[in-house]
Amino acid sequence: MAKKSEEGLTVKKSEDFSEWYSQVLDKAEITDLRYGVKGFVVIRPWGARILENMYQLFEKELQRKGHEPTFFPTVIPEENFKKEASHVEGFTPEVFWLEQKQGDEKLALRPTSETAMYQMYSLWIRSHRDLPLKIYQRGNVFRYETKATRPLIRGREFMWIEAHNCFETKEEAESQVQEDIEITETVMHQKFGVPFFPMKRPAWDRFAGAEYTVGSDCLMPDGKFIQQPSTHLLGQHFSKAFDVTFKDKNEETKYVWQTCYGPAPSRILASIISTHGDDAGLVLPFAISPIQVAIVPIFRKDNKDKVLKGIEKIKTTLENAGIKTQIDLRDKRPGEKYYEWELKGVPFRLDIGENEIKEKELTLFTRNTKKKSKILIKDLKTIKNLGIKYDKELLSVADKGIKGKTKDCKTIEEIEKTIEDKKIARVNFCSIEKEGNACAEIVEKKVKAFIRGTMANKDEKPTGNCPVCNKKATAVVYIGRSY
Amino acid sequence: MAKKSEEGLTVKKSEDFSEWYSQVLDKAEITDLRYGVKGFVVIRPWGARILENMYQLFEKELQRKGHEPTFFPTVIPEENFKKEASHVEGFTPEVFWLEQKQGDEKLALRPTSETAMYQMYSLWIRSHRDLPLKIYQRGNVFRYETKATRPLIRGREFMWIEAHNCFETKEEAESQVQEDIEITETVMHQKFGVPFFPMKRPAWDRFAGAEYTVGSDCLMPDGKFIQQPSTHLLGQHFSKAFDVTFKDKNEETKYVWQTCYGPAPSRILASIISTHGDDAGLVLPFAISPIQVAIVPIFRKDNKDKVLKGIEKIKTTLENAGIKTQIDLRDKRPGEKYYEWELKGVPFRLDIGENEIKEKELTLFTRNTKKKSKILIKDLKTIKNLGIKYDKELLSVADKGIKGKTKDCKTIEEIEKTIEDKKIARVNFCSIEKEGNACAEIVEKKVKAFIRGTMANKDEKPTGNCPVCNKKATAVVYIGRSY
Numbered sequence: 001m002a003k004k005s006e007e008g009l010t011v012k013k014s015e016d017f018s019e020w021y022s023q024v025l026d027k028a029e030i031t032d033l034r035y036g037v038k039g040f041v042v043i044r045p046w047g048a049r050i051l052e053n054m055y056q057l058f059e060k061e062l063q064r065k066g067h068e069p070t071f072f073p074t075v076i077p078e079e080n081f082k083k084e085a086s087h088v089e090g091f092t093p094e095v096f097w098l099e100q101k102q103g104d105e106k107l108a109l110r111p112t113s114e115t116a117m118y119q120m121y122s123l124w125i126r127s128h129r130d131l132p133l134k135i136y137q138r139g140n141v142f143r144y145e146t147k148a149t150r151p152l153i154r155g156r157e158f159m160w161i162e163a164h165n166c167f168e169t170k171e172e173a174e175s176q177v178q179e180d181i182e183i184t185e186t187v188m189h190q191k192f193g194v195p196f197f198p199m200k201r202p203a204w205d206r207f208a209g210a211e212y213t214v215g216s217d218c219l220m221p222d223g224k225f226i227q228q229p230s231t232h233l234l235g236q237h238f239s240k241a242f243d244v245t246f247k248d249k250n251e252e253t254k255y256v257w258q259t260c261y262g263p264a265p266s267r268i269l270a271s272i273i274s275t276h277g278d279d280a281g282l283v284l285p286f287a288i289s290p291i292q293v294a295i296v297p298i299f300r301k302d303n304k305d306k307v308l309k310g311i312e313k314i315k316t317t318l319e320n321a322g323i324k325t326q327i328d329l330r331d332k333r334p335g336e337k338y339y340e341w342e343l344k345g346v347p348f349r350l351d352i353g354e355n356e357i358k359e360k361e362l363t364l365f366t367r368n369t370k371k372k373s374k375i376l377i378k379d380l381k382t383i384k385n386l387g388i389k390y391d392k393e394l395l396s397v398a399d400k401g402i403k404g405k406t407k408d409c410k411t412i413e414e415i416e417k418t419i420e421d422k423k424i425a426r427v428n429f430c431s432i433e434k435e436g437n438a439c440a441e442i443v444e445k446k447v448k449a450f451i452r453g454t455m456a457n458k459d460e461k462p463t464g465n466c467p468v469c470n471k472k473a474t475a476v477v478y479i480g481r482s483y
Numbered sequence: 484m485a486k487k488s489e490e491g492l493t494v495k496k497s498e499d500f501s502e503w504y505s506q507v508l509d510k511a512e513i514t515d516l517r518y519g520v521k522g523f524v525v526i527r528p529w530g531a532r533i534l535e536n537m538y539q540l541f542e543k544e545l546q547r548k549g550h551e552p553t554f555f556p557t558v559i560p561e562e563n564f565k566k567e568a569s570h571v572e573g574f575t576p577e578v579f580w581l582e583q584k585q586g587d588e589k590l591a592l593r594p595t596s597e598t599a600m601y602q603m604y605s606l607w608i609r610s611h612r613d614l615p616l617k618i619y620q621r622g623n624v625f626r627y628e629t630k631a632t633r634p635l636i637r638g639r640e641f642m643w644i645e646a647h648n649c650f651e652t653k654e655e656a657e658s659q660v661q662e663d664i665e666i667t668e669t670v671m672h673q674k675f676g677v678p679f680f681p682m683k684r685p686a687w688d689r690f691a692g693a694e695y696t697v698g699s700d701c702l703m704p705d706g707k708f709i710q711q712p713s714t715h716l717l718g719q720h721f722s723k724a725f726d727v728t729f730k731d732k733n734e735e736t737k738y739v740w741q742t743c744y745g746p747a748p749s750r751i752l753a754s755i756i757s758t759h760g761d762d763a764g765l766v767l768p769f770a771i772s773p774i775q776v777a778i779v780p781i782f783r784k785d786n787k788d789k790v791l792k793g794i795e796k797i798k799t800t801l802e803n804a805g806i807k808t809q810i811d812l813r814d815k816r817p818g819e820k821y822y823e824w825e826l827k828g829v830p831f832r833l834d835i836g837e838n839e840i841k842e843k844e845l846t847l848f849t850r851n852t853k854k855k856s857k858i859l860i861k862d863l864k865t866i867k868n869l870g871i872k873y874d875k876e877l878l879s880v881a882d883k884g885i886k887g888k889t890k891d892c893k894t895i896e897e898i899e900k901t902i903e904d905k906k907i908a909r910v911n912f913c914s915i916e917k918e919g920n921a922c923a924e925i926v927e928k929k930v931k932a933f934i935r936g937t938m939a940n941k942d943e944k945p946t947g948n949c950p951v952c953n954k955k956a957t958a959v960v961y962i963g964r965s966y
Contacts, residue, residue, distance in 0.1 A: 032603060037585055040556035042603055045618065048552040069531040073523035074557075074623060074640055097582040098592075100627060102520055109581075109592075120515060120525055129814065135528065140557060140622070144583060157557055331612065 012279050017222045028282045028344050039149040039156030049290035054265040067134040072116045078106040080115035084241040090208020094143040109142040118242035127247050136163035152270040159266040166256040173257035180231035180261040184216050191287045193394040194271045199453035202432035211235035214456040218271045223422025225482040229263035275398050282345025286387035292324045294341040298353035310357035321381040416447045424480045428473035430466035439468035452478045495762050500705045511765045511827050522632040522639030532773035537748040550617040555599045561589040563598035567724040573691020577626040592625040601725035611731050619646035635753040642749040649739040656740035663714035663744040667699050674770045676877040677754045682936035685915035694718035697939040701754045706905025708965040712746035758881050765828025769870035775807045777824040781836035793840035804864040899930045907963045911956030913949035922951035935961045
């Protein structure tokens with residue numbers, strides 16, 4: 001299975017990001033694009049193991065915040081879609097339908113599960129004591145994308161987590177939106193090292209059926225935004241459509257307030273790869289790397305047994321410290337192995353021969369800096385801490401990477417130049433409500449970039465006028481190109 | 484969300500198993516059957532958490548045996564199905580198709596993934612050094628069942644793991660079949676406490692495209708078999724159809740030998756529920772119970788804070804010992820809470836008031852025996868060992884339960900009586916190859932039971948003649964009714 005990875009990356013990340021990204025997916029054995037159905041890709045073992053770790057960290061955090069797991073059917077009756085008008089309008093073009101019907105009714109593959117889950121919520125929720133209801137599910141969803149698909153970034157099937165919550169009051173629902181931003185911060189930013197702008201989307205860019213939408217915009221190396229987890233204040237649109245009510249403390253019947261939140265591990269992996277990778281390949285955070293320390297044994301025929309015995313002991317020491325370790329026993333030259341573990345982004349590598357074992361001191365290769373250092377066998381357990389430090393370094397480099405990418409702009413010309421420079425324009429804007437759409441369309445047309453929204457977790461005060469209509473600004477918006 | 488579970492089970496397991504099973508699924512909040520699409524059920528949080536634990540134990544064991552995870556698309560082009568003749572014939576009636584096509588080609592929802600995976604194997608495998616290839620995926624599959632569906636037992640969507648392996652030789656593939664039986668033994672029998680008969684199926688009951696099939700037959704309380712993980716020696720049928728070849732050590736091109744193995748956690752959960760449950764509800768193995776110790780606090784207004792503070796400490800002690808613990812703080816009477824945790828099958832319960840904390844000795848309720856015992860606070864960590872002992876007890880009771888269920892039968896009349904007694908007939912039989920089918924059909928017609936196969940992991944020597952055709956027996960078969 002190693003045929004491909006024997007060849008190196010043939011482009012530099014800074015010179016041709018798009019080709020670099022494709023080559024990394026292929027050569028680091030994350031995906032295989034030869035499956036033959038548009039928008040459907042195969043996730044290979046290395047990719048699957050990373051994604052599994054990502055799922056676990058997200059699910060753990062969701063559970064820590066009081067969510068419980070469920071599994072809902074993949075199939076949704078058409079009738080359910082129709083219950084919420086803007087939702088059916090927004091999603092219908094993207095729905096895969098089954099050839100088999102139930103009676104006269106068509107069945108959809110879920111593009112998202114509001115309409116599957118909320119009919120059950122209306123059965124489950126009776127009283128204020130049943131609230132808040134915080135539920136998520138892990139599962140794939142399906143969207144009949146008509147735009148060009150890109151592996152992990154835009155597919156017709158993708159790996160998802162969707163959390164759907166119900167509350168007594170709008171205030172509680174709104175604080176859930178903030179909690180969702182915090183979950184993205186804790187997992188995607190702090191653990192995976194991917195910085196993001198939590199953008200409250202303008203009215204014309206809301207989720208079908210939501211009062212408002214917050215998208216986590218991450219920057220790709222080509223200066224374009226990619227939307228990562230989004231969270232929606234659904235308000236009472238769906239609870240009214242699906243009759244999800246509760247009796248409050250005064251025995252009055254009320255509709256619940258709802259939110260939903262959807263991190264897609266497969267898409268987030270695209271950001272992880274793009275943010276940390278370099279010209280030698282992947283650079284994986286210690287927290288999600290399937291192998292945290294790769295050991296390459298160096299031996300001759302006459303000392304093979306001795307070396308391997310010593311290495312087994314080292315592996316046991318590392319594993320007992322909770323460090324995921326693999327000895328590379330494949331029939332290849334050490335140089336090829338070094339090269340492959342770098343390509344696959346493993347944080348640490350130990351190259352161990354007879355001498356190292358005798359001296360009780362090993363050489364530790366660190367993937368991000370490509371530096372070698374010495375580590376005593378008795379100190380091996382400290383690699384756990386080095387791993388934490390490693391992830392902090394990735395985070396700090398990524399954070400620095402997006403600093404200085406945002407530029408305050410006062411005119412269309414300044415916006416245009418900023419976008420051309422692959423940066424983000426920060427602009428005083430007339431409005432992100434409906435009435436701002438005309439100005440947004442002018443910006444889109446002139447600079448081929450989009451109003452991504454306002455900062456959702458802080459209140460940025462506008463100071464000037466809108467650069468398009470010259471009316472007094474009511475919002476500070478961020479403008480950029482996007483995937 | 485607790486409305487339902489406030490009512491108890493209204494039937495005894497021994498008197499109306501079918502109704503008991505339905506009530507447990509509903510009242511212990513495993514599933515909700517009101518989703519409204521035939522064969523698709525909602526898995527509620529309690530069920531989802533159990534299933535997640537089951538997945539993890541199965542995946543861990545598969546990985547320990549050298550399997551790597553992958554994620555393949557849910558959608559398979561029709562062309563792929565057509566490549567293996569008996570497979571397309573066996574599965575086509577059960578396939579859900581998408582309304583959207585790719586060009587002229589229909590797209591199926593996977594009923595199983597041979598035809599998705601093996602086209603990629605033919606790209607991945609080049610040399611004997613790429614073998615063995617041992618890969619599995621976790622994912623749902625879809626079958627357009629025309630028979631009656633039953634929750635968790637037979638659905639149109641179910642939760643699955645499928646492992647697909649390739650080897651250089653038939654011998655290696657055959658030992659994989661035995662390894663698969665061992666995995667079922669280690670996880671389903673040893674950890675979940677569900678005993679099984681590994682049955683090598685007769686020729687007329689093989690997987691579409693397999694040389695032979697081994698099904699793990701478990702007994703339900705109504706005396707019927709249910710098939711749990713099956714494993715198939717695919718031989719070279721698929722490798723020839725999908726051109727999966729390798730160059731051996733002599734540079735000769737050969738087709739790989741294949742096996743596949745498919746445990747369905749959702750279906751296995753049906754066996755766990757049925758095997759261990761009692762008239763008070765679920766009895767969950769300690770190894771998979773989402774909560775291993777439920778704590779019910781007993782307090783008055785004037786000592787509430789004191790009691791809760793003491794209980795928090797106890798919880799921390801238990802959690803530090805790796806025991807999943809929950810304090811039940813809901814606004815309900817202790818009696819209701821006792822009842823609910825019993826219904827939900829939690830292995831241990833601690834009922835703790837001020838006195839218990841003062842005396843440093845607690846009362847431990849054990850779910851399977853319903854006995855109470857005393858445990859010192861300082862000994863709480865031993866609950867981990869009690870949990871292991873608990874699971875061994877469940878296993879031993881289950882094993883005893885199927886002992887004496889098998890009866891040697893020499894005549895059709897004996898078989899008939901054994902089946903009527905809800906037992907399994909062990910019979911000398913002419914043949915489990917094609918030529919035995921005529922006799923099998925006579926048995927089916929006369930006693931309404933099926934030849935399940937021969938013991939797959941031991942060689943049982945036949946001694947007499949076939950009770951139907953009176954020819955010399957070549958096999959010892961097991962006959963029973965089934966789901």
